[in-house]
Amino acid sequence: xxxxxxxxxxxxxxxxxxxxxxxxxxNIVGLPTETVYGLAGNAYSKKAVKKIFKLKxxxxxxxxxxxxxxxxxxxxxxxxNENFRKLYKKFCPGPLTFILKKKxxxxxxxxxxxxxxxxxVRFPNHKVIKKILKLxxxxxxxxxxxxxxxxxxxxxLDVLDEFKDKLKIIINGGNSKIGIESTVIDLTGKPKIxxxxxxxxxxxxxxxxxxxxNKKARIRSPGMMKRHYSPGIPIVFGKKKISSxxxxIVFGKKxxxxxxxxxxxxxxxxxEAAANLYKTMRKIKKRKYKKIFIDKIPNxxxxxxxxxxxxxxxx
Ligand code: TXA
Ligand code: MG
Numbered sequence: 001x002x003x004x005x006x007x008x009x010x011x012x013x014x015x016x017x018x019x020x021x022x023x024x025x026x027n028i029v030g031l032p033t034e035t036v037y038g039l040a041g042n043a044y045s046k047k048a049v050k051k052i053f054k055l056k057x058x059x060x061x062x063x064x065x066x067x068x069x070x071x072x073x074x075x076x077x078x079x080x081n082e083n084f085r086k087l088y089k090k091f092c093p094g095p096l097t098f099i100l101k102k103k104x105x106x107x108x109x110x111x112x113x114x115x116x117x118x119x120x121v122r123f124p125n126h127k128v129i130k131k132i133l134k135l136x137x138x139x140x141x142x143x144x145x146x147x148x149x150x151x152x153x154x155x156x157l158d159v160l161d162e163f164k165d166k167l168k169i170i171i172n173g174g175n176s177k178i179g180i181e182s183t184v185i186d187l188t189g190k191p192k193i194x195x196x197x198x199x200x201x202x203x204x205x206x207x208x209x210x211x212x213x214n215k216k217a218r219i220r221s222p223g224m225m226k227r228h229y230s231p232g233i234p235i236v237f238g239k240k241k242i243s244s245x246x247x248x249i250v251f252g253k254k255x256x257x258x259x260x261x262x263x264x265x266x267x268x269x270x271x272e273a274a275a276n277l278y279k280t281m282r283k284i285k286k287r288k289y290k291k292i293f294i295d296k297i298p299n300x301x302x303x304x305x306x307x308x309x310x311x312x313x314x315x
Contacts, residue, residue: 005157005160006165007160007165007167007168007169007170008156008157008160008170008171008172009169009170009171009172010171010172011127011128011171011172011173015169015171016131016132016135018169019031019132019169019171020132020135020136022168022169023040023041023042023048023132023136023140024042024136026041026042026045026047026048026051027041027048027051027168027169028040028041028048028051028052028055028167029041029167029168029169029170029171030145030156030159030163030167030169030170030171031128031129031132031140031142031145031170031171031173032126032128032129032156032171032172032173032174032176033067033124033125033126033129033142033176034094034095034124034125034126034176034177034178035095035124035176035178035179035180035181035182035197035198036144036145036152036153036154036176036178036179036180036181036278037144037145037152037153037154037155037156037158037159037170037173037176038067038129038140038142038143038144038145039052039055039056039142039143039144039145039167040067040129040132040140040141040142041140041141041142042136042138042140042141043064043066043067043108043109043112043138043139043140043141044107044108044109044138044139045109045138046109046111048141049064049109049111049112049141050111052064052141052143053111055163055166055167056143056146056147056148057147057148058143058148059148060111060114061114062114063112063113063114063116063119063120064112064113064120064141064142064143065097065120065121065122065141065142065143065182066108066112066119066120066121066122066139066140066141066142067122067123067124067129067133067139067140067141067142068121068122068123068133068139069123069130069133069134069136069139070123071088071092071123073139074121074123074139076103076106076107077102077103077106077107077108077119077121077139078100078101078102078103078106078118078119078121079100079101079103080100081100081187083187083191083208083210084098084100084187086207086208087185087187087204087207087208088123090207091199091207092123092125093123093124093125093130094123094124094125094199095125095178095181095182095183095197095198095199096122096182096183096185096197096199097120097121097122097182097183097184097185097195098120098121098122098185098187099118099119099120099121099184099185099186099187099188099194100118100119100121100187100188101117101118101119101188102116102117102118102119106119107138108139108141112141118186118188120184122182126173126176127173128171128173129173144181145158145159145162145163145170146158146162147162147163149229149230150162150229150230150232151229151230151231151278151281151282151313152180152181152229152278153278154175154176154179154275154278154279155172155174155175155176155279156170156171156172156173158278158282161282175279176275177275178197178198178274178275179274179275179276179277179278179279180197180198180274180275180277180278180305180306180309181195181197182195182197182198182199183195183196183197183198183199183200183204183305184197185204189213190210190212190213190215191204191208191210191212191213192212192213192214192215193212195308196304196305196308197305198271198274198302198305200301200302200304200305201304202301229278229309229312229313230312230313230315231281231282231284231285231292231313232285233284233285233289233290233291233292234290234291234292234314235291235292235293235294235310235313235314236291236292236293236294236314237293237294237296237310237314238293238294239293239295240293242260242293244259244260245260245289245290245291246260246289246290246291246292246293247260247261247262247284247287247289247291247292247293248260248261248262248292248293248294248295249262249264249280249281249284249292249293249294249295250262250263250264250295251263251264251265251268251273251295251296251297251298252265252266252268252295253266253267253268255295260289262280262283262284264276264277264280264297264306270297270298270300270301270302270303270306271301271302273297273302273303273306274302274305274306277306277309277310281313294310294314297310
């Protein structure tokens with residue numbers, strides 16, 4: 001099959017080889033993961049990482065997540081502690097990112113970590129990224145493949161939307177199943193969730209058999225920056241006066257089908273709602289609505305992550 005867009009490639013051996021070659025030459029490629037699509041580059045190469053920051057227009061104070069194939073590979077760069085081992089065993093590969101202490105002899109370029117002395121480590125679970133990591137002898141620094149503050153992309157076309165021809169290779173791996181970014185947990189001290197995600201704090205508490213810290217974080221993460229994940233139109237909670245040029249994001253079966261109503265999950269399933277969140281917001285933006293109203297989303301499990309993203313998008 002011929003590619004419709006010259007920089008979106010299907011996942012086959014030839015394109016895999018092209019991608020590997022490009023990454024080895026310190027270039028940046030768009031790759032699918034199970035959470036959202038990422039902008040990938042060699043985490044050991046300053047040249048590559050500089051390109052990521054430039055493409056994303058990302059402030060240098062915001063560190064990137066480093067993606068590994070196995071914990072053995074990660075142990076070259078970070079100290080793996082007991083809490084890590086428990087969570088790794090239960091959830092990895094999967095949508096969970098660990099903040100761990102960086103080893104002095106680590107080859108990760110300091111730009112990746114914003115000189116923090118810690119590294120965000122993730123083991124993604126998508127056949128494309130898994131295969132690529134396996135074939136490389138370096139880990140991939142990979143933020144979500146959106147321009148800073150925009151919505152994260154969940155398809156190859158979304159990535160194209162963000163970067164147009166500035167990216168030479170985007171691998172099409174279908175829609176990201178989870179649809180929101182990984183849960184980020186700081187394990188450098190008392191465990192603390194820095195960014196909520198599909199894996200909830202309750203699940204983590206259960207595995208660690210300890211309470212999590214709710215102290216304010218010292219470090220700034222984009223996930224903690226006030227404005228983030230924005231569709232670029234005003235977002236209002238509640239449903240005061242919705243005219244037909246306003247979009248209404250709803251949840252659950254009590255809503256009728258209307259042209260300007262966007263149901264995140266008719267079944268009232270929070271996981272499904274999370275998977276539909278960014279997709280829906282992109283759709284609304286494309287249809288040129290002036291404002292987005294949002295229905296109440298239950299604040300539990302994946303609902304916590306959804307409300308976190310909505311709150312930031314509304315800032
Ligand atoms: O699901 C995901 O995590 C996606 C896919 C592509 O893996 N990646 C992603 O990356 O969301 P990004 O760069 O958009 O978000 C990374 C988050 C930010 O909130 C960043 O501040 C935080 O991780 N982070 C990275 N390194 C950190 C560190 N050393 N300490 C604290 N937070 C860190
Ligand atoms: Mg991001």
